[in-house]
Amino acid sequence: LRIALIGYGHVGKAFARLLQAKRASFPFRIVGIHTLRHGTAYNEGGVSVEPQWEVRASTLEEFLARAQPEVVVEITTLNPEDGEPAITHIRTAFARQIHVITANKGPIAHAYGSLSDEARRRQVEFRFESTVMDGTPIFSNVRNNLPGVKVLGFRGVLNSTSKVVLAGMQRGLSIEDGIREAQAMGVAEADPWYDIDGWDSAAKAAALANVLMDARTTPQTVERKGLRDIDPAEPARLAGAGKVIQLVSSGECVDGSVRLRVRPEILDQHDLLAIVKGTSNALLLHTDLMGTIATVSIDPGVEQTAYGLFSDLVDIAKSV
Numbered sequence: 001l002r003i004a005l006i007g008y009g010h011v012g013k014a015f016a017r018l019l020q021a022k023r024a025s026f027p028f029r030i031v032g033i034h035t036l037r038h039g040t041a042y043n044e045g046g047v048s049v050e051p052q053w054e055v056r057a058s059t060l061e062e063f064l065a066r067a068q069p070e071v072v073v074e075i076t077t078l079n080p081e082d083g084e085p086a087i088t089h090i091r092t093a094f095a096r097q098i099h100v101i102t103a104n105k106g107p108i109a110h111a112y113g114s115l116s117d118e119a120r121r122r123q124v125e126f127r128f129e130s131t132v133m134d135g136t137p138i139f140s141n142v143r144n145n146l147p148g149v150k151v152l153g154f155r156g157v158l159n160s161t162s163k164v165v166l167a168g169m170q171r172g173l174s175i176e177d178g179i180r181e182a183q184a185m186g187v188a189e190a191d192p193w194y195d196i197d198g199w200d201s202a203a204k205a206a207a208l209a210n211v212l213m214d215a216r217t218t219p220q221t222v223e224r225k226g227l228r229d230i231d232p233a234e235p236a237r238l239a240g241a242g243k244v245i246q247l248v249s250s251g252e253c254v255d256g257s258v259r260l261r262v263r264p265e266i267l268d269q270h271d272l273l274a275i276v277k278g279t280s281n282a283l284l285l286h287t288d289l290m291g292t293i294a295t296v297s298i299d300p301g302v303e304q305t306a307y308g309l310f311s312d313l314v315d316i317a318k319s320v
């Protein structure tokens with residue numbers, strides 16, 4: 001399969017390394033890479049992990065016309081406000097009948113309904129496993145392994161930075177110290193207050209609701225409360241009583257519509273959402289036929305995000 005990448009940052013490089021490592025068993029070839037500042041790279045024989053950059057193609061159309069990919073992988077910077085320009089990138093690829101995979105949660109949180117309608121109309125595939133929980137199978141698990149199941153709601157601890165910050169507060173650190181710790185671990189967003197104020201968790205809640213509960217919502221509709229108002233002494237005090245604060249994303253059906261929330265919750269230390277440590281994430285899906293299903297990813301990193309893209313690619317390769 002001919003692959004084009006839009007964006008070549010941490011995730012793009014990890015994905016290119018993964019494709020190279022698996023080249024003997026999986027015939028996927030990166031024929032072009034388009035970035036913002038580095039330029040554009042093309043190679044019919046496969047762009048190397050250290051691309052030879054040319055002057056940037058002036059438009060995405062120009063890039064796609066020359067690269068002629070069968071699959072576009074959209075991995076540009078997240079825009080939490082409205083998901084652009086990634087949404088436009090995806091539409092541009094669909095218009096050329098190109099399948100799309102993304103790790104960018106902006107488009108899924110803001111425009112999943114219309115994008116998936118468009119993909120269906122154009123008869124192309126659209127995959128996004130890495131947008132929530134870094135490649136751990138959530139969407140594909142429901143799609144492939146839970147036929148006929150209706151997702152009624154969910155609860156999850158989905159933001160690594162807030163976990164690191166809350167664990168730091170339990171040890172007496174300030175929010176700012178905790179942010180520095182998360183930055184040193186490489187898990188914080190470019191603007192870490194986006195994590196602390198619950199926007200990342202809200203975008204993930206909207207993405208889960210859009211895909212699994214047909215919600216057609218956006219992060220702005222999520223009832224959102226972050227970590228700023230927590231009394232700095234509270235996490236340590238609660239720890240003494242066997243309790244833990246976590247930033248929980250949740251969704252439930254209320255009177256026919258989906259109610260989404262992000263807020264710090266006090267959990268028993270043995271609660272499944274409280275016991276996963278470090279940067280690990282956990283998600284509970286409440287369903288009609290399969291009760292509650294838990295998924296945990298232990299210390300996920302950029303290699304797991306790259307694997308999520310890879311698993312989407314293998315899935316698409318089966319259908320083309």
Ligand SMILES: NC(=O)c1ccc[n+]([C@@H]2O[C@H](COP(=O)([O-])OP(=O)(O)OC[C@H]3O[C@@H](n4cnc5c(N)ncnc54)[C@H](OP(=O)(O)O)[C@@H]3O)[C@@H](O)[C@H]2O)c1
Pocket residue numbers: 006007008009010011012034035036037038039075076077078085103104105130131134301302305
């Ligand atoms: N890092 C993770 O662990 C992780 C996990 C899950 C999901 N994600 C998502 O995956 C995406 C990529 O993350 P990352 O960590 O790889 O980000 P990154 O290191 O900041 O890289 C972003 C890339 O996008 C390019 N870019 C930005 N705007 C562009 C535009 N308009 N047209 C073409 N290229 C553009 C940048 O080009 P230049 O290089 O020229 O600046 C850069 O190569 C984000 O949406 C992120 O939220 C990341």
